[in-house]
Amino acid sequence: MKHKHTFREVNDIIVLELSGKIMGGTEDTTLVNQIYEFADQNKTKVVIDFSEVEWMNSRGLGICICGATTLRNRGGDLRLARPSEKVAMLLNRTRMFTVFEVFDTVEEAVDSFK
């Protein structure tokens, strides 16, 4: 496993905690499916906690875009919290902070949905 993900619910908001490397491999497909599952259950407000993510590449970023598009199409959003240095660098390089709302803490990200 290159990465692990667990999730918890805060009111009607899902907090997805990721760790390891998000590189678009088969285990990352599980992550996409997990987001689809949330959307199907009408849980469309999702925060990803990136603090334990060591590294993410463009394929990982593609997963986030895919997730965000799915949730936005259902009236929700995917918001990012606590990006690690590597993730922040990638978001900066690709100028993706214009696409995602990024927060310093999970609480701020959760509150932003209220």
Add this chain to the structure above:
Amino acid sequence: MPNNLNPESERLRKALDELVALNQIANAINALMSVDKITQTIVDHCLKKIQASQGAVFLLDERDKEADKFKTFIREFSTSTEKIPFHVNESLTGWIIKNKTMFASNDPDNDDRFKWMHLTKLGINSILAAPLLSRTGLIGSLILFNKKDSEGFTEEDKRFLGIVGSQTAKVIENARLKEQEQELVAMRQEMMVAQSIQKGFLPKSGVKLQTCEACGFNIPAKEVGGDFFDIVRLNDEKVFLSLGDVSGKGMPAALLMANAQAVLRSHLLGSQDIHLSELARSLNHLICEFTSPEQFITCLFGLFDSADNCFRYINAGHEPPIVVRDDGAIEVLDVADIVIGVVPEIVYSVHEIKLNKNDILIIFTDGVTEAFNEEGVQFGDERLKELLKGCVGGEGASVGEQILTTLSTFRGKSAQTDDITMLLLKVS
């Protein structure tokens, strides 16, 4: 004494017949046959030996053993034009999956196991079936219907079909492996063709103008990659450079890459006046419109103009290029807009860098900086900058070679995980 000899000679004759029939099957099947041909041959021989009027082999889908078994008998080979009714097929195969045993029934309508199927109404008066068991479990069943004489299937028939069934499973498994191998070989050949087509998209050589020289390198991590680069001489003064990295890998990325490169090239045809911003808008619009959200492209493209030695470019979320100045200074051109293919209505800015004699511009994909060594350490920006400090005054091609050699040494035995692509432009 002759009376005692007759049954014994009859038994020996039958045993000999059985051996001959088994030998015939063994001879009829060879290692090069397909699964279809093997099963057909086996059914034909069994019908002939046992004198039944119809026979079939049902095979489980080997890739989906956990799925609903009733639906996974994907292959059916029948020797008769009369198709076995679907519900009978399902009921019998279901029974076999459950019981995994040999069975015979010469009066199925009065047989507790099958009477609910009302087989005689469907023209089935007797059944003989053998499971096809391999080391990995049940792979299917071999079933014969309607013994031609009125006595029905005998114990000898049962034994014969049992022997054939046990051998058939092994033969089919081998043939399936052979088929899978052939599929892999065919797929590999297709990939090789795709790779050669893709290579054809990339420039065969660099471009040399009076004031500059440009060259490119591309080493895909898989057979087909998602990186591209292009060097196009527009006239004696201008050269167009483009380099991109498509998200994802393999065939989908390669197809998107070919599209992006075609869009960029189509704008260059017969045009002396290229509007970089318009080109970016057009490419972005197309990729947004025709691809799924997770597919995007980071790319950098621009024009080097010998008239003022300026490189004007657009950076769509790509790795910042590096300029190695003649005096040894390393400059990272860290200005960019968002990647191509995510936000439809966006205006891309054109940036400009003045290059002087002997300066080298290096545009590269993240396959260069994100190479991992055996300890999982990344090559990184700093190592690249350090390496480039030692390349001052070198020729573009030799600097490119040096980067590739250093990356290969750094990686050691760890595999190349991403495409490595570079464009180098040296002002002379």
